[in-house]
Amino acid sequence: FRDINRFPDSVTYPGLSIFRFDAPLFFASRQYFEKKIRTILSVQKDVKSILVVCSGISFVDSSGIHCLEEVSVYLTQRGVQLLFTLINGPVRSRLKKSGFVKKLGQENFFWNIHEAVAQFKKNSYFSDLSSMEEGN
Numbered sequence: 001f002r003d004i005n006r007f008p009d010s011v012t013y014p015g016l017s018i019f020r021f022d023a024p025l026f027f028a029s030r031q032y033f034e035k036k037i038r039t040i041l042s043v044q045k046d047v048k049s050i051l052v053v054c055s056g057i058s059f060v061d062s063s064g065i066h067c068l069e070e071v072s073v074y075l076t077q078r079g080v081q082l083l084f085t086l087i088n089g090p091v092r093s094r095l096k097k098s099g100f101v102k103k104l105g106q107e108n109f110f111w112n113i114h115e116a117v118a119q120f121k122k123n124s125y126f127s128d129l130s131s132m133e134e135g136n
Contacts (some may be wrong), residue, residue, distance in 0.1 A: 001003055007131070008073065011082065013063070013120065013121065013124075014046060015018070015038045015046055015047060015049060015118050015120075016044065016047070016048065016049050016050075016124075017018035017044050017047045017050045017051070018050075018051045018053060018113065018117075019036060019037070019040060019050055019051065019052055020052075020053035020056060021033060021036070021052060021053070021054065021056055021057055022056030022057075023056060023058060024058050024059035024060065024061075024064070024097065025057050025060045025061075025064030025067065025068070026059060026061040026063055026064045027061065027064075028062070029107060030063055030064055030066075030067035033064075033067055033071070034067060034069070034070070034071060037071050037074070037075070038041055041075075041078065041080065047080055048077065048080060049080065049081040049082075049083055049126065050080060050081070050083065051083040051084070051085060051113070051116050051117070051119050051120070052083065052084050052085070053085055053086050053113060054084055054085065054086050054087040054088070054091065055086040055088070056059065057087070057091055058088065058091070059090070059091065060091050060094050060095065062098075065094065065095065065098045065100055066101055067076035068095075069100060069103070072103070074104065077089055081108065082104065082108060083108050083109075083110065083116050083120070084109050084110070085103070085109070085110040085111070085112060085113050085115070085116045086111075086112065086113065086126065087109070088114070092109075126130070
Protein backbone atom coordinates (compact mmCIF):
# COMPACT_ATOMS: atom_id res chain seq x y z
CA PHE A 1 0.00 0.00 0.00
CA ARG A 2 1.45 3.28 -1.15
CA ASP A 3 0.74 6.97 -1.30
CA ILE A 4 -1.24 7.45 -4.53
CA ASN A 5 0.16 10.97 -4.88
CA ARG A 6 3.66 9.53 -5.12
CA PHE A 7 2.70 6.30 -6.90
CA PRO A 8 -0.27 7.11 -9.13
CA ASP A 9 -0.28 3.62 -10.68
CA SER A 10 -1.02 2.00 -7.30
CA VAL A 11 -4.06 -0.24 -6.91
CA THR A 12 -7.00 1.54 -5.29
CA TYR A 13 -10.29 0.29 -3.89
CA PRO A 14 -13.30 2.47 -4.68
CA GLY A 15 -14.90 3.62 -1.45
CA LEU A 16 -11.84 2.96 0.73
CA SER A 17 -9.37 5.61 1.84
CA ILE A 18 -6.25 4.47 3.70
CA PHE A 19 -4.77 7.22 5.85
CA ARG A 20 -1.53 6.86 7.81
CA PHE A 21 -1.08 9.25 10.70
CA ASP A 22 2.60 9.61 11.64
CA ALA A 23 2.51 11.44 14.95
CA PRO A 24 1.34 11.01 18.52
CA LEU A 25 -2.36 11.81 18.78
CA PHE A 26 -2.65 14.34 21.57
CA PHE A 27 -3.83 17.88 22.30
CA ALA A 28 -1.29 19.47 19.93
CA SER A 29 -2.03 17.22 16.92
CA ARG A 30 -5.76 16.55 17.19
CA GLN A 31 -6.79 19.48 14.98
CA TYR A 32 -4.42 18.30 12.25
CA PHE A 33 -5.87 14.77 12.47
CA GLU A 34 -9.44 16.11 12.23
CA LYS A 35 -8.48 18.34 9.27
CA LYS A 36 -6.97 15.40 7.39
CA ILE A 37 -10.17 13.35 7.87
CA ARG A 38 -12.33 16.24 6.63
CA THR A 39 -10.01 16.69 3.63
CA ILE A 40 -10.40 13.01 2.72
CA LEU A 41 -14.18 13.45 2.68
CA SER A 42 -14.05 16.63 0.61
CA VAL A 43 -11.67 15.16 -1.98
CA GLN A 44 -13.06 11.61 -2.18
CA LYS A 45 -16.82 12.00 -2.49
CA ASP A 46 -17.50 8.24 -2.76
CA VAL A 47 -15.63 7.18 0.38
CA LYS A 48 -17.45 4.52 2.43
CA SER A 49 -14.64 3.64 4.83
CA ILE A 50 -11.54 5.35 6.17
CA LEU A 51 -8.81 3.04 7.40
CA VAL A 52 -6.44 4.78 9.81
CA VAL A 53 -3.00 3.16 9.82
CA CYS A 54 -1.71 3.78 13.33
CA SER A 55 1.85 2.47 13.08
CA GLY A 56 3.14 6.04 13.47
CA ILE A 57 0.98 6.86 16.48
CA SER A 58 3.32 6.25 19.41
CA PHE A 59 1.13 7.88 22.06
CA VAL A 60 -2.47 8.95 22.60
CA ASP A 61 -3.75 11.13 25.46
CA SER A 62 -7.31 11.84 26.61
CA SER A 63 -7.58 14.71 24.11
CA GLY A 64 -6.57 12.34 21.30
CA ILE A 65 -9.16 9.78 22.41
CA HIS A 66 -11.80 12.51 22.53
CA CYS A 67 -10.75 13.50 19.00
CA LEU A 68 -11.27 9.91 17.80
CA GLU A 69 -14.71 9.83 19.43
CA GLU A 70 -15.70 13.09 17.70
CA VAL A 71 -14.34 11.94 14.34
CA SER A 72 -16.21 8.66 14.72
CA VAL A 73 -19.51 10.48 15.29
CA TYR A 74 -18.79 12.90 12.43
CA LEU A 75 -18.11 10.03 10.02
CA THR A 76 -21.06 7.92 11.20
CA GLN A 77 -23.40 10.85 10.54
CA ARG A 78 -22.09 10.87 6.97
CA GLY A 79 -22.39 7.12 6.49
CA VAL A 80 -18.64 6.53 6.57
CA GLN A 81 -17.11 3.67 8.53
CA LEU A 82 -13.98 4.32 10.61
CA LEU A 83 -11.43 1.50 10.74
CA PHE A 84 -8.06 1.14 12.47
CA THR A 85 -5.01 -1.03 11.95
CA LEU A 86 -1.43 -1.47 13.17
CA ILE A 87 -2.02 0.03 16.61
CA ASN A 88 0.90 -0.50 18.98
CA GLY A 89 0.35 -2.15 22.37
CA PRO A 90 0.34 0.91 24.65
CA VAL A 91 -1.98 2.89 22.35
CA ARG A 92 -4.31 -0.12 21.96
CA SER A 93 -4.41 -0.46 25.76
CA ARG A 94 -5.34 3.23 26.17
CA LEU A 95 -8.10 2.93 23.58
CA LYS A 96 -9.50 -0.16 25.27
CA LYS A 97 -9.24 1.30 28.76
CA SER A 98 -11.05 4.47 27.64
CA GLY A 99 -13.93 2.43 26.23
CA PHE A 100 -13.32 3.68 22.68
CA VAL A 101 -12.78 0.19 21.24
CA LYS A 102 -16.04 -1.00 22.76
CA LYS A 103 -17.94 2.09 21.50
CA LEU A 104 -16.67 1.77 17.95
CA GLY A 105 -16.78 -2.02 17.95
CA GLN A 106 -13.93 -4.52 17.98
CA GLU A 107 -14.84 -5.47 14.39
CA ASN A 108 -13.42 -2.11 13.25
CA PHE A 109 -9.89 -2.87 14.51
CA PHE A 110 -7.47 -5.00 12.51
CA TRP A 111 -4.01 -6.41 13.12
CA ASN A 112 -2.76 -5.51 9.63
CA ILE A 113 -3.71 -3.57 6.52
CA HIS A 114 -4.34 -6.67 4.38
CA GLU A 115 -6.87 -8.01 6.88
CA ALA A 116 -8.69 -4.65 6.96
CA VAL A 117 -8.77 -4.36 3.15
CA ALA A 118 -10.02 -7.93 2.80
CA GLN A 119 -12.85 -7.20 5.24
CA PHE A 120 -13.69 -3.96 3.40
CA LYS A 121 -13.82 -5.80 0.07
CA LYS A 122 -16.03 -8.51 1.57
CA ASN A 123 -18.42 -5.95 3.10
CA SER A 124 -18.41 -3.90 -0.10
CA TYR A 125 -19.21 -6.99 -2.17
CA PHE A 126 -22.19 -7.90 0.00
CA SER A 127 -23.33 -4.27 0.07
CA ASP A 128 -23.21 -4.17 -3.74
CA LEU A 129 -25.20 -7.41 -3.94
CA SER A 130 -27.80 -6.00 -1.57
CA SER A 131 -28.08 -2.82 -3.66
CA MET A 132 -28.58 -4.85 -6.83
CA GLU A 133 -31.31 -6.93 -5.18
CA GLU A 134 -33.11 -3.77 -4.02
CA GLY A 135 -33.02 -2.45 -7.59
CA ASN A 136 -34.98 -5.47 -8.90
